[in-house]
Amino acid sequence: MAILNELSEFRRPIAINLANRPTPSNCEDCGARHNGLCEALTEDELAFLARSAQRITLAPGTVFVEEGEKAAYFYNINQGNVRLFKSLPDGRRQITGFSGPGHFLGLAAGEDNAFSAEAMDSVKLCRFSRASLMAVFEELPVLERKLLGVVMHELVLAQQQMLLLGRKTAIERIASFLLSWAVRLEMCPAGGLPAANSVLKLPLSRTDLADYLGLTIETVSRSLSQLKRDGMIDIPNIHEIILLRPRTLSEIAEAAV
Amino acid sequence: MAILNELSEFRRPIAINLANRPTPSNCEDCGARHNGLCEALTEDELAFLARSAQRITLAPGTVFVEEGEKAAYFYNINQGNVRLFKSLPDGRRQITGFSGPGHFLGLAAGEDNAFSAEAMDSVKLCRFSRASLMAVFEELPVLERKLLGVVMHELVLAQQQMLLLGRKTAIERIASFLLSWAVRLEMCPAGGLPAANSVLKLPLSRTDLADYLGLTIETVSRSLSQLKRDGMIDIPNIHEIILLRPRTLSEIAEAAV
DNA sequence: ACGCGGCCTTGATCCATATCAAAAAATACC
DNA sequence: GGTATTTTTTGATATGGATCAAGGCCGCGT
Numbered sequence: 002m003a004i005l006n007e008l009s010e011f012r013r014p015i016a017i018n019l020a021n022r023p024t025p026s027n028c029e030d031c032g033a034r035h036n037g038l039c040e041a042l043t044e045d046e047l048a049f050l051a052r053s054a055q056r057i058t059l060a061p062g063t064v065f066v067e068e069g070e071k072a073a074y075f076y077n078i079n080q081g082n083v084r085l086f087k088s089l090p091d092g093r094r095q096i097t098g099f100s101g102p103g104h105f106l107g108l109a110a111g112e113d114n115a116f117s118a119e120a121m122d123s124v125k126l127c128r129f130s131r132a133s134l135m136a137v138f139e140e141l142p143v144l145e146r147k148l149l150g151v152v153m154h155e156l157v158l159a160q161q162q163m164l165l166l167g168r169k170t171a172i173e174r175i176a177s178f179l180l181s182w183a184v185r186l187e188m189c190p191a192g193g194l195p196a197a198n199s200v201l202k203l204p205l206s207r208t209d210l211a212d213y214l215g216l217t218i219e220t221v222s223r224s225l226s227q228l229k230r231d232g233m234i235d236i237p238n239i240h241e242i243i244l245l246r247p248r249t250l251s252e253i254a255e256a257a258v
Numbered sequence: 259m260a261i262l263n264e265l266s267e268f269r270r271p272i273a274i275n276l277a278n279r280p281t282p283s284n285c286e287d288c289g290a291r292h293n294g295l296c297e298a299l300t301e302d303e304l305a306f307l308a309r310s311a312q313r314i315t316l317a318p319g320t321v322f323v324e325e326g327e328k329a330a331y332f333y334n335i336n337q338g339n340v341r342l343f344k345s346l347p348d349g350r351r352q353i354t355g356f357s358g359p360g361h362f363l364g365l366a367a368g369e370d371n372a373f374s375a376e377a378m379d380s381v382k383l384c385r386f387s388r389a390s391l392m393a394v395f396e397e398l399p400v401l402e403r404k405l406l407g408v409v410m411h412e413l414v415l416a417q418q419q420m421l422l423l424g425r426k427t428a429i430e431r432i433a434s435f436l437l438s439w440a441v442r443l444e445m446c447p448a449g450g451l452p453a454a455n456s457v458l459k460l461p462l463s464r465t466d467l468a469d470y471l472g473l474t475i476e477t478v479s480r481s482l483s484q485l486k487r488d489g490m491i492d493i494p495n496i497h498e499i500i501l502l503r504p505r506t507l508s509e510i511a512e513a514a515v
Numbered sequence: 516a517c518g519c520g521g522c523c524t525t526g527a528t529c530c531a532t533a534t535c536a537a538a539a540a541a542t543a544c545c
Numbered sequence: 546g547g548t549a550t551t552t553t554t555t556g557a558t559a560t561g562g563a564t565c566a567a568g569g570c571c572g573c574g575t
Contacts, residue, residue: 087417087418087420087421089421089425089426089512089513090512090513090514090515091513091514091515093425093426093513094425095420095421095424095425097417097420097421108410110407110410110411110413110414111411111414111448115413115414115417115418116417138403142399142402145399145402145403145406146395146402148406149402149405149406149409150367152406152409152410152413153367153409154367154368155413156367156372156409156412156413156416157367157368157372159413159416159417159420160344160354160372160373160416161344161372162420163344163352163354163416163419163420163423164344164346164352164354166420166423166424166472167352167423167469167471167472168346168350168351168352168472169346169350170531170532171531171532191368206552206553207552207553207554208552212424214424215423215424215425216532216533217532217533217534218552218553218554219532219533219534219553219554219555220531220532220533222553222554222555223532223554223555225554226554226555238541239540239541239552239553255346255347256346256347256348256350257347427561427562428561428562463522463523464522464523464524465522473562473563474562474563474564475522475523475524476523476524476525476562476563476564477561477562477563479523479524479525480524480525480562482524483524483525496522496523496570496571
């Protein structure tokens with residue numbers, strides 16, 4: 002199979018989630034809204050990048066970045082979703098983030114990947130070698146500033162997640178997650194509220210949700226049921242949630258006293 | 259008091275922890291070891307930066323960066339320790355990291371600070387305005403690449419902490435923390451082990467430890483006591499811990515099966 | 516030295532969430 | 546389209562860590 006041959010090249014790739022938008026609202030550099038690194042670049046810059054890129058398709062479940070392996074590539078995702086995670090030897094897993102179309106993924110801080118990345122569905126992406134990224138940096142110093150913005154935004158998200166994992170209750174975690182997912186889907190700006198009755202598409206299993214929020218699937222399910230009982234949300238099907246009362250959800254999420 | 263006047267200028271500073279060493283071993287750029295941004299720069303670059311810096315001393319307990327305030331400054335710490343944290347309205351607190359001498363601190367991803375920073379002891383630092391940082395960037399594009407490395411390393415640490423907060427038990431968190439603190443104090447490379455009977459200085463209160471590890475002070479105290487009972491560590495005094503069996507501690511920390 | 520106040524440790528109890536178990540719903544497979 | 550398989554929900558029980566409550570230790574000021 003041709004695809005399998007391509008996949009076999011993916012044994013030892015990258016490391017850092019540069020996903021998510023650097024700024025949720027309009028970019029202060031260019032004034033335009035952008036969804037990731039590629040959207041932040043001009044046509045010329047994109048063309049330059051494209052020269053050293055390989056286009057690849059991954060089957061669902063493919064682990065194309067493995068923690069601890071040498072970091073050799075970086076990626077820009079064109080289609081599909083990716084989960085980024087770290088694992089313990091006994092199988093416990095912590096999902097540290099998700100990447101989607103337009104998101105940038107890779108760039109090791111050291112020699113090795115700090116986490117693993119796995120395709121959640123059929124994923125199309127562009128792969129660049131580490132060396133070619135360095136060459137691009139020489140040619141496009143502006144890229145580094147833009148990357149800096151992307152990574153800094155990642156760090157802000159990571160800090161939010163630390164607060165969630167270290168100090169929030171199960172219900173608060175779920176409420177926080179739903180609102181942050183609405184931001185991710187551009188249904189509202191960061192810090193803002195989505196409209197009442199917004200429909201949230203969740204391309205995640207309950208297991209993913211649990212591993213992202215530091216809970217068990219049972220607790221995730223129970224918390225969602227309770228929010229539904231309390232009239233905060235509706236759950237027409239497993240992968241869709243309707244935010245009936247975003248304002249109250251937000252109060253739960255931020256634990257207003 | 260002169261000091262108080264200076265402090266009053268610190269009502270609305272910066273946002274991101276760029277602390278900790280970008281690479282624990284020798285830097286791949288310059289071959290030298292460096293402890294933070296300043297150590298990563300040449301004499302000339304440092305001189306350029308110094309032109310726009312103000313030297314400031316902070317009293318213990320001073321909160322000089324406040325979450326949600328406009329990000330106006332960034333800092334390089336010369337002396338003392340700083341805790342970086344996020345809080346919930348009801349007082350729950352999550353410490354996201356610590357900064358020490360040589361560490362860089364600041365740089366908002368957006369307009370506002372994403373966290374607060376507080377002096378743990380008497381702190382001396384250099385303060386730069388956001389505008390002067392931009393000017394420095396124009397003059398020293400290399401700075402951006404170096405900053406990128408620092409921020410990426412921060413992100414790796416944040417991801418490790420997410421795994422700890424989301425999936426590790428109390429004992430595992432304490433063991434992980436002790437070993438990571440040894441790395442921080444340069445008693446061993448990242449991923450390596452400190453020598454048996456190494457003495458670890460902890461300039462933290464149990465409350466700081468609890469807020470960093472997502473536990474209560476009682477659980478921190480009990481876990482330390484248990485590790486002592488089990489012969490893993492000794493605790494000659496509250497701010498010093500002797501690592502009797504680093505290898506076993508490491509097995510606990512990484513939950514080897 | 517003494518006493519006071521702020522950490523820290525230890526003990527007793529409670530509770531939020533994990534774990535174990537099974538039914539129900541969704542999805543995949545013939 | 547119906548059955549097998551996986552995923553999700555719900556229920557019953559267990560438990561790790563939180564909470565409540567003393568007591569001990571140490572530094573500090575008088």
